Amino acid sequence: MIPEDFTYFAPGSLPEVWDLLRQHPDDAKILAGGQSLIPLMKFRLATPAYLIDLRKVPGLDTLAERDGALVIGAMVREAATEHSQLIQRRYPGIHEASAVVADPLVRNFATIGGNIAHADPANDHPAMLLALRASVVAHGPNGQRTIPLDDFLVDTMETSLAPDEVLTEIHVPQPAPRSGSTYLKLERKVGDYAIAAVGVQITLDGDVCTQAGIGLTNVGPKAVRATQAEMFLTGKQPTEDVIREAARLAAAAAQPVSDLHGPEDYKRAMIRTLTARALREATQRARAGGVSA
Amino acid sequence: MTTQHVQMTINGQPYAADIEPRLLLVHFIREVANLTGTHIGCDTTSCGACTVLVNGVPAKSCTLFAVQMDGAAISTVEGLEQNGALHPVQEGFFEEHGLQCGFCTPGMMMTAVAFLAQNPNPTDDEIRRAISGNLCRCTGYVNIVKSIQYAAKKQREAQTAPAAPAEPAEAIR
Amino acid sequence: MTSEAPIIRGMGHSVKRKEDPRFLRGKGHYIDDFKLPGMLYMDIVRSPYAHARIVNIDASKALALPGVLAVITGKDLDAAGLAWMPTLMSDKQMVLPVDRVVYQSQEVAAVIATERYIAADAITLVEVEYEPLPPVMDPHKATDPDAPLVRPDRDAKTNHIWHWEAGDAARTDEVFQNAEVVVKQDLYIPRIHVCSIETCGCIASYDKIDGKLTVYMTTQAPHAIRTVFSLVSGIPEHKIRIISPDIGGGFGGKVPVYPGYVIATVASLQTGLPVKWIEDRSENLQADSFARDYHISAELAAKKDGTMQALRVKTLADHGAFDAAANPSKFPAGLFSIITGSYDLQAAHVEVDGVYTNKPSGGVAYRCSFRVTEAVHTIERLVDTLALALSLDPADVRMKNFIPPEAFPYKSPTGWEYDSGNYPAALQKAMAKIDYAGLRREQAEKRARGELMGIGISTFTEIVGAGPSHTFDILGIKMFDSCEIRVHPTGSAIVRIGVQTQGQGHETTFAQIVAEELGLPVENITVEHGDTDTAPYGLGTYASRSTPTAGAATAVAARKIRDKAKKIAGHLLEVSPDDLEWQDHKFQVKGAPGRSVTMKDIAFAAYTNFPQDVEAGLEAVDYYDPPNLTFPFGAYICVVDIDRGTGMVKIRRFVAVDDCGNIINPMIVDGQIHGGLTMGMAPALLEAITYDEYGNIQQSNLMDYLLPTAMETPVWETDKTVTPSPHHPLGAKGVGESATVGAPPAIANAVVDALSHLGVTHLDIPITPWKVYQILEAHGAAEA
């Protein structure tokens, strides 16, 4: 399996990247960790004539809290979020998602930016980041714009990024006190994509849920936000009955199709099981005081 | 077809060549540098037979282009042995029968070397997780886990031993 | 004269492997590591259709690409009479198709280029026009009157290939008629792929000047390949040399002759240059021979007290488009008739019908002896089905029906003579090790709480070491195996064998056999194999036959040397050879242990100081024709926990007690069992190859064909009993594959056991989480 020939660039700045993107509007591709793109190129399912590697572009590796948000640079590797103390402590859902992406070797190169920009509904981060109400920063020659993830993800392998824009950062609002997040993935083996997976964040005031985020992996053309379930939880105490109903609503939001990862009905049922489990876990984490500073 | 100049070190040796940008790192290692210990077992980034260290980080060299490695330091199985002494991980695989056909072994050992540098005192479960990007069809993994534990122990002992001779592992990190 | 007993580390020692130092340093020589001067590369154009007529092949664009030397099609081969080749099963197989393709990813044309990357580009430029034909995908419909014909080239205009049966039909029917209980089960043993981590490949190198063809090839059977190549190509056999270098796993998948080998050879004959072909993993999974694919319908007759009486089995075997299995000639269904297993039955009758479908050819092993896995799965599932029907404990039913240890040699109702066995001892050992009684108590408690836990047993009998020449041959070549030993003057030795390692450690174990028999230190013995110019003729390594056949040949050859050595020893000690005995790995004078000579001394004398009536030198060859097969066995117990919310099955414990007779190297045997268990677990839970109705393979690469990682693989617990084979010179039996055979039913039985209170009596493998979940949901047992 050998890729088609291409021309390779490793520019040292964003303006150079934009120039290249503008010069080759139809047949250039950005290369981040390459762990999705290179396999596609080997099968010749992707045949870009120009490859623009971001590895030398400075400023894409931030991993810090800033102005009320966690900022994740587009080129931050999965292994970095998996092993970051900050993420483990304050964003357990992101930590858990990173830890189940592919396998440990792929995670050493795969980037979070690529995971989202690839817009594969089977990828793990989009659903978790939907639950966390994240947005992405798109940076083009005419400046930056911040796009809520819901709007960024358009369809399978399709985003609202303009042809000359680069995804530079992901912004995750800092969790309110008494918030808990988690990501649960059902997979048959390490390295397989999810049969189904669920990312959840719950924020409590007293014992009442003031905000709920629920994102679903691999059960639709893109990562799915379980809006009805989120609304149902908001303003209620997350009792077992409430959690079950929310899980049922989340399952109803899933649009799975039968494939090698299982029949449609099974996947929908798994969304219910995983959502209920994730909600229990997230609620417990929130009750336990939520995230620490 | 345009070629591009690339230079990198492999096991400390400099290599420079004009290559097609599409040349995969694994083919650079095997066919330009003629180091055939790094293997190829799949086309979907699934098996890890091609695992090498890129600046100390284990990676699947079938899913990187050699041009991306310009200026990088690559380590392969051929560099594990230092001054005629096997690396503790190699020794562990020998002592604990961690290989059968040997095809997955170089990649498996490179993953183990990098992992032990991060986690010198791992549990068996941590080892299993660390090698879960490397497939072995022959051994059933039991003895691979033992092999890596053997190496971990040996490295820990070398760390605490007074005035221990320079351990090969240090050179790899 | 007196000599110290040498330290030899022969039989029973966990000698560290002699092959490892090169592998550990990255200095193995696998096929893709070879680079010959002027070498060309081959890549293959494959069919997107399962069944289609080839209307036209236009190679002009590919040929126009700089670096492309040739595009070879079926028409080119046909002109040379090489478009078809014989399979090992009296069928023939297309090398390249002339006018039609019969499975998806079949080879259609080959590109020869100066570089690998250019060849890869060129195959996308070969334009093939197809006219799709309806494919035969369901073997049950293959013999329908309106089924399309997969193989119109054959005289018989049917997709039925052969019918085969064993046992006594009338006697079996009679027992069934009078039976108190009959249990029946349909089973499908799915198509799977061995998927060794190294794929297949070759370098064919034809030297036009001396007319010699050398082929480096990933093959488990180099000599048989040489003979076939000679027969097909007309090149005299002494002008063909097959070299099987280090092999990155075989498991049966590297026994067949794949078209790629032949095309590369033709390309080398044409160009006079070496031609390398290395298949991609996707090609390997899609087009190389598969294993299993048996549709089985089985019935067991018994008494109400659980006494098993008779077995009746009908099987439909899906062989794909060519019958290219590697079974012994008289055994189109392999050794499937071992299906009565470890149990003493009055009668049995087994039938198998092979059919063609539009899938790649089939019936190779998957780390198992010929079709034994299918047989073992059937009988081990049926025993559990019977136990469940009669509300008996499956361990009790097994104990009740085992062939008793005193009944060996035992003649089975399908005609095998089991050499030895002690089944109750193995099961008892496994039950004690895992605390079977305790597990049953735990299960009862858990069930009361609604938790799902299951315990599964498999007490299998293997049949390996094909085989005796009166019954076993491949293409007429009897299934003996061979060994040649030369002892050098200074007391070291070279051993050449006819079998071929793919990771089993032959370089070590065969040296141990010679060390044991000759009293030479194991480190002074070199083992060579895999080069037909130097190794004695042998049938290769598969079906766990190395130790039973070549291992025996090695022992016998060594004993021939020892007989000669005895004469030289007598000469050196100035006594009659009759006054000598072999003690502590040296010859000593009976009653005078102080007077002795070692093999080292004798070896030197064999070249410097030999008696008048003895030839110089110290070497021997043996072609061993085994008197019988060997019958390793084992008792496996598996404990599973099932997640009620997801249907996921987790193996909590797995105890494997194996009996492979006398053990040459315990470390290696354990390693073989660990690997075999993992390749048994894989098809039970993860692996299967399926097709859609159009003939598209659905697991075409390693993202979709799920090989277990260390995370899915349990921590295997192994133990042994030792029941030596009475007829094998070393008492050994062969072990490489027992675990692959024994493990799947233990796992399946455990899952069925966990669900049996819901009325579940059977689940086909692979046991996917959705199969389990659907049952839980249907019975209201799923987590709410």
Ligand SMILES: Cc1cc2nc3c(=O)[nH]c(=O)nc-3n(C[C@H](O)[C@H](O)[C@H](O)COP(=O)(O)OP(=O)(O)OC[C@H]3O[C@@H](n4cnc5c(N)ncnc54)[C@H](O)[C@@H]3O)c2cc1C
């Ligand atoms: C064996 C295997 C198993 C895997 N399993 C999983 C899994 O279980 N879950 C999962 O989530 N993922 C999985 N992946 C995918 C892996 O995580 C991907 O690598 C990741 O999703 C993409 O990140 P990357 O940095 O490798 O992106 P690349 O492959 O470099 O790029 C992917 C796409 O995004 C575009 N892109 C990348 N970065 C930017 C940017 N900054 N701006 C604009 N466009 C950009 C590229 O042009 C390309 O189209 C698996 C991959 C492999 C090989």
Ligand code: FES
């Ligand atoms: S060759 Fe399989 S992961 Fe690289």
Ligand code: FES
């Ligand atoms: S030793 Fe053969 S694949 Fe691991």
